[in-house]
Amino acid sequence: MSGPRLPKWRDPDPRTPEPGAAEPRAPGLRGATRVLFERELSLAWGGGGGPLLACGFFACLTAILPLAAGGDLKTLSPVAAGVAWLALALSSLLSLERLFERDLEDGGLDLLAIGHLPLESVFVIKALGQWVATGLPLALTAPVAALALGQPVHLAPLTALAALIGGLGFAFTGALGAALALGARRGGLLIAVVVLPLFIPPVVFGSGALDRAAAGLSPLPALALLGAYALFAAVIAPFAGAAAIRNAQG
């Protein structure tokens, strides 16, 4: 910003700030991105360990299915990919409710809104933080869960990769749902109702990729569609999400 700067606190007389080049305003835009991202990760992992909860929920769901449907591999392995993806989608919902809500409740969103970065960027950073904090651990849990359901071992890396790409889509559409539900009573339930229909494409493409690979076909077409979904969500969701946040603040 042009014009004189505020003098520093220690300047002897505020009316005559030190001459010379204006001091750089650390940390600037990139610095602000970094500090917010780090804060998001520390909030996700600190105090309660949300990602661990999501992974535990994921593991429990996939462990209960064989008990409910019978432990026969012949019945389980055809549905392994589909069930693993369904469980993944449900687990991704768990920590969404607190994503913006806690910042709205304690005034954090006001602080974020008066920073240099527009709310769209805040949304992207928070969604990426959600992906890294929750999507990544879930992607690492996914192959284990799928194995337990009788999926062949050689599909494990593909399962993790698909879960990682799908997780990006889940994070952005999920964050959009969280932003839309801001300030609503029973926000958690509302998020699930808003977001689960949007989770259908990645579930279809993701389990499709695994089914194709299991049948000996190339999983690439399905993976490409999954990636396209994730990128589409990453482009559209920030604008809609930032508008929803402004609406909730106003």
Add this chain to the structure above:
Amino acid sequence: MIHVVSATALSLSRGERVLFTGLDFSLRAGEAVALTGANGAGKTSLLRAVAGLIRPNAGEIAFHDGDYNRLDPHEARGREIHLLGHLDGLKGSRTAREELAFQCDWLGHTQDGVDDAIEVFGLKPLLDLEVRKLSAGQRRRLALGRLIGSPRALWLLDEPLGPLDAKWRAVFAQAMTRHLAADGLILAAVHDALPIPTRALDLGGLT
């Protein structure tokens, strides 16, 4: 840097209820305005409208620099405004050090801004504590720290003195005097008078 903030024919409402209409005021560099009014008269809403968080029904809020050129409101709000209310955005699960550093980093700070904030508000013994373990007054001092840690021209304060004891009120008064002397601007919603010379702006309102 912001030198003048002015509102013309401003009208605000919350939900269905109109808070005030046709409000005009201006605030110049080096000046503090104490915003008074009954509970629910719209003091906090006015502060939030100046910060750009609430869209006014009518009228506008403009920011001008020293030569009375209009500033882009987005730019001015993103770089030159502090908004500090009773909701301070501090996270209970993080330490005071982390939160102070985050708030100052996020708002942009000078090299030694954070150290100055720690010194002025006596935050050193609190830094390693989790924010949820702080008392209300300590928590407020931590939140006030960002005013000094990140130099921004316009301070929008909502009941800033509330939980502070006499000693820290005096310290904060000194900080405000200092800020005004450096051509800063202060708009504060208060019930008790601020310990510095102020101009009054009364919203009147409900009883």
